[in-house]
Amino acid sequence: MTRAEFIEYYRRMLTIRYCEEQIGLLFARNLTMGTAHLSIGQEACAVGVLAAARPDDYVVSTHRGHGHLLAKGASPARLIAEICGRATGFCRGKGGSQHIAVGEINFLGTNGITGGGIPIATGAALSVKIRGTDQVVICFFGDGAANQGTFHESLNMAAVWKLPVVYVCENNGYAMYTRSTDVTSVADIAVRAGAYGIPGLKVDGMDLLAVRDAAAEAIDRARLGLGPTLLELETYRLCGHSKSDPGKYRPKDEVAKWTARDPVATWRRRLLVEGLAEVELARVEAEVKAEIEAATEFALQSPYAEDEALEGTYAPTRLDAAMKAGAR
Amino acid sequence: MRTLTYREALYEALLEEMEADPRVILIGEDFVGGGAFGVAGDLPDRFGADRVIRTPISENSYVGLAVGAAMTGLRPVVEIMFMDFVTLAMDQLVNHAAKIHYMYAGQYRVPLVLRTPAGAGRGYGASHSQSLEGWLIQVPGLKVVAPSDPADAKGLLKAAIRDDNPVVFIENKLLYPKKGDVPDGLDTVPIGRARVHRPGQDITIITYGRMVDLAVEAADILAREDVFCEVIDLRTLKPLDIETIFGSVRRTGRVVFVEEGTGGIGAEVCARIAENCLAHLKGRPTRVAAGDVPIPSAGPLEQRVIPQVSDIINGCIDSLQVE
Numbered sequence: 001m002t003r004a005e006f007i008e009y010y011r012r013m014l015t016i017r018y019c020e021e022q023i024g025l026l027f028a029r030n031l032t033m034g035t036a037h038l039s040i041g042q043e044a045c046a047v048g049v050l051a052a053a054r055p056d057d058y059v060v061s062t063h064r065g066h067g068h069l070l071a072k073g074a075s076p077a078r079l080i081a082e083i084c085g086r087a088t089g090f091c092r093g094k095g096g097s098q099h100i101a102v103g104e105i106n107f108l109g110t111n112g113i114t115g116g117g118i119p120i121a122t123g124a125a126l127s128v129k130i131r132g133t134d135q136v137v138i139c140f141f142g143d144g145a146a147n148q149g150t151f152h153e154s155l156n157m158a159a160v161w162k163l164p165v166v167y168v169c170e171n172n173g174y175a176m177y178t179r180s181t182d183v184t185s186v187a188d189i190a191v192r193a194g195a196y197g198i199p200g201l202k203v204d205g206m207d208l209l210a211v212r213d214a215a216a217e218a219i220d221r222a223r224l225g226l227g228p229t230l231l232e233l234e235t236y237r238l239c240g241h242s243k244s245d246p247g248k249y250r251p252k253d254e255v256a257k258w259t260a261r262d263p264v265a266t267w268r269r270r271l272l273v274e275g276l277a278e279v280e281l282a283r284v285e286a287e288v289k290a291e292i293e294a295a296t297e298f299a300l301q302s303p304y305a306e307d308e309a310l311e312g313t314y315a316p317t318r319l320d321a322a323m324k325a326g327a328r
Numbered sequence: 329m330r331t332l333t334y335r336e337a338l339y340e341a342l343l344e345e346m347e348a349d350p351r352v353i354l355i356g357e358d359f360v361g362g363g364a365f366g367v368a369g370d371l372p373d374r375f376g377a378d379r380v381i382r383t384p385i386s387e388n389s390y391v392g393l394a395v396g397a398a399m400t401g402l403r404p405v406v407e408i409m410f411m412d413f414v415t416l417a418m419d420q421l422v423n424h425a426a427k428i429h430y431m432y433a434g435q436y437r438v439p440l441v442l443r444t445p446a447g448a449g450r451g452y453g454a455s456h457s458q459s460l461e462g463w464l465i466q467v468p469g470l471k472v473v474a475p476s477d478p479a480d481a482k483g484l485l486k487a488a489i490r491d492d493n494p495v496v497f498i499e500n501k502l503l504y505p506k507k508g509d510v511p512d513g514l515d516t517v518p519i520g521r522a523r524v525h526r527p528g529q530d531i532t533i534i535t536y537g538r539m540v541d542l543a544v545e546a547a548d549i550l551a552r553e554d555v556f557c558e559v560i561d562l563r564t565l566k567p568l569d570i571e572t573i574f575g576s577v578r579r580t581g582r583v584v585f586v587e588e589g590t591g592g593i594g595a596e597v598c599a600r601i602a603e604n605c606l607a608h609l610k611g612r613p614t615r616v617a618a619g620d621v622p623i624p625s626a627g628p629l630e631q632r633v634i635p636q637v638s639d640i641i642n643g644c645i646d647s648l649q650v651e
Contacts, residue, residue, distance in 0.1 A: 058400065091433040101428075103435035108399055113423050119389040120424065123396020123404075130353065130378050131401060153389035160384070313468050315429050315437040315492040 006271055009051065009208055011284055013043040013264050016067040018292045019076050020239075023066065023083055027243040031300065033085040036097045039067035041238030044263035045170050046071035048211025049138060049231075052219050058106045058128075058137040060121035063098045064170075064237075065110030068140055074102050077295035086302035093305055094312070106135075114175075115141060115148030118167070122154040125163035125228075136222045137165040138215075144175030146189045152196075155230065159196040162227035166218040169232045170205060176241045177249050190232035198228050205233030206261045238262060329511055335504040337478035338367045338443075341485035342405065346375055349403065352489055355381040355394050356407030364409045365445055365504055387416035391442065395425050398440040398494075405489060410456045411446035411498065414464075425494040426469030441488045445501040446474075447538060447588050448618075448634050453625035459537075459618070462592015464496050465566040471519055472565040474498040476540035478508035480563055483517025491519060498565075500538035500588070522569035524576065528556035531644050532576040534597060535586040536562040539635065543586050546640035557584075557644060565593055570600060577601050581610035584643045586635055591617035616643040 020038040027036055039046065046067035050059070061068040069079055074090070082089025083097050090102050098112035108124060111117040121139030128135045145151055146169055158165050169189050173180055186192065193200025199221075203214045211233055218229035236258035240247035247255075271281060332340070339362075346352045354368060354375075359382050362368040372380040383390040387408060394404035408414050414421065425438045448457035464472050471493055475481040481499070488495040525540060526547060533543045540561045547557035558576050562569065577583050583601055585594035598613040619633045 091431060094433050095431045099431040101432035101435050109432060113419060116419060116424060119392025119420060120396035123393035124400045126381065126393055127397040127400040127402050150389050150392065153386035156384060157386065157389065157393065312434055313430050315434070317492045
């Protein structure tokens with residue numbers, strides 16, 4: 001790995017961390033719309049997986065999707081604007097945190113329905129196969145979604161047709177406020193891959209390079225036409241489920257154990273060991289902080305698009321013109 | 329002009345659109361033999377596994393599969409074997425397909441057709457006989473069509489496939505063997521346009537799908553008593569061709585709405601007539617719909633639940649009462 005790569009990964013994780021913290025602050029000031037599910041603590045998953053993907057690969061995300069967007073290259077300013085409901089947001093304030101797509105970077109959407117994105121990702125992979133491009137689809141979901149029917153139905157179909165999709169389960173231990181192990185039949189979600197005859201791998205989701213390397217192998221496999229892989233990334237959210245959740249149901253020692261494994265802090269220590277200078281890291285931190293502040297400023301100065309509220313339900317269709325012209 | 333069955337007309341629409349546009353694919357269960365009602369015919373053999381996707385029995389996920397395919401450049405036509413099973417796919421249809429264009433501010437389109445056989449009359453019982461379109465017209469972002477004859481079946485299916493929005497395409501299963509004239513080279517029949525099936529000045533009967541034939545039969549019988557009914561075939565249930573409806577009701581002053589479901593489409597149409605045409609009404613709007621029960625299996629019971637010609641005639645007589 002080059003110094004530039006080390007720094008770049010740090011910058012990406014830091015962008016997510018600072019952006020999520022900023023969104024938390026905006027929520028506290030009542031400047032965001034609805035709730036927000038933050039991914040603080042899960043940065044190595046988003047950055048690690050997408051470091052292994054190509055820019056034209058598709059991503060399907062979840063309700064906790066800000067990190068995936070940023071790791072795919074979405075602008076923090078337009079992301080914060082969307083979460084604040086502004087016209088400059090990716091979806092002009094119509095989507096909000098849980099419904100953000102970014103067409104220009106093949107980001108097919110965060111998703112407010114647990115498990116709702118899994119069949120959509122599978123369909124995008126079918127489309128890739130039929131259209132004969134060599135793109136891969138990255139499908140993020142959580143441990144909660146691994147108990148939805150769509151997870152099982154989709155893995156089955158993707159396995160039967162050998163579709164170019166990588167299923168990435170970010171297992172943060174809790175399906176909302178419920179401990180996953182209380183409601184899940186197996187200790188490791190990765191073993192469910194075996195039921196569908198595809199490879200399944202459990203990876204330390206706090207270890208950026210382990211995530212990146214496992215994702216790279218799965219993505220290569222998909223791109224070569226060898227079919228889907230299920231990756232389970234063991235991670236933790238160092239915050240509540242949503243902004244209305246102080247997370248009191250989690251034991252203090254458990255939180256302390258995972259806090260000690262904070263992927264951003266871990267990476268920073270790693271960079272110092274690799275010989276990067278403290279001043280260099282401080283410069284990156286200052287730059288990212290300034291970028292997020294400018295992004296926030298941009299978002300809060302943007303207007304709402306209330307005049308568009310009743311528009312855009314339907315896509316205009318060629319046939320509409322024919323109808324107006326008075327066809328049969 | 330040729331005579332085709334409703335089933336053959338649908339097949340031709342699929343064949344022609346698949347030949348014309350390589351992005352059009354079929355997705356569904358049991359395409360061996362052309363699907364449960366044989367509409368797809370030999371298309372699986374003609375186009376192969378890349379264009380006709382044979383799915384497992386996983387309705388929600390294969391509708392989601394179609395959503396993902398539609399967002400990324402294909403134009404899937406999904407078949408749900410019985411409309412009752414649309415309930416299994418409501419999340420993908422309602423929360424995803426219908427909303428994506430609006431909630432992502434136009435960045436993605438979902439050009440998807442969901443074909444499904446609906447309706448009673450074959451003794452299949454409660455889980456295989458429903459007409460659930462009354463729910464679907466409540467969903468912003470969906471279009472809903474329900475053709476009543478072979479020409480409309482062909483033209484509307486071609487229009488649905490070329491539409492850039494999700495279209496639920498309802499095929500009443502008793503109509504599959506129905507024959508009718510189909511113009512040579514018929515292209516699309518526009519979505520959102522009703523048809524005055526038969527003119528008349530006394531009562532407007534508004535209906536769609538299989539009930540059109542029953543309404544025409546009722547109108548024939550009433551004509552012998554010098555009561556002349558105008559029969560409007562909605563053809564598209566969402567978006568409604570409201571101007572055609574209002575125009576007729578303003579002339580006749582009386583309206584009878586007939587549907588095979590439990591009344592949702594009629595509720596919407598009659599409410600809009602009351603809002604917009606009250607001054608022209610000579611009597612109260614009358615609805616003829618299924619009874620508020622699950623569909624029973626036994627033929628004699630089924631007939632009591634689903635509207636018959638006699639129910640439509642009685643509805644028309646009711647509408648003639650002066651309050």
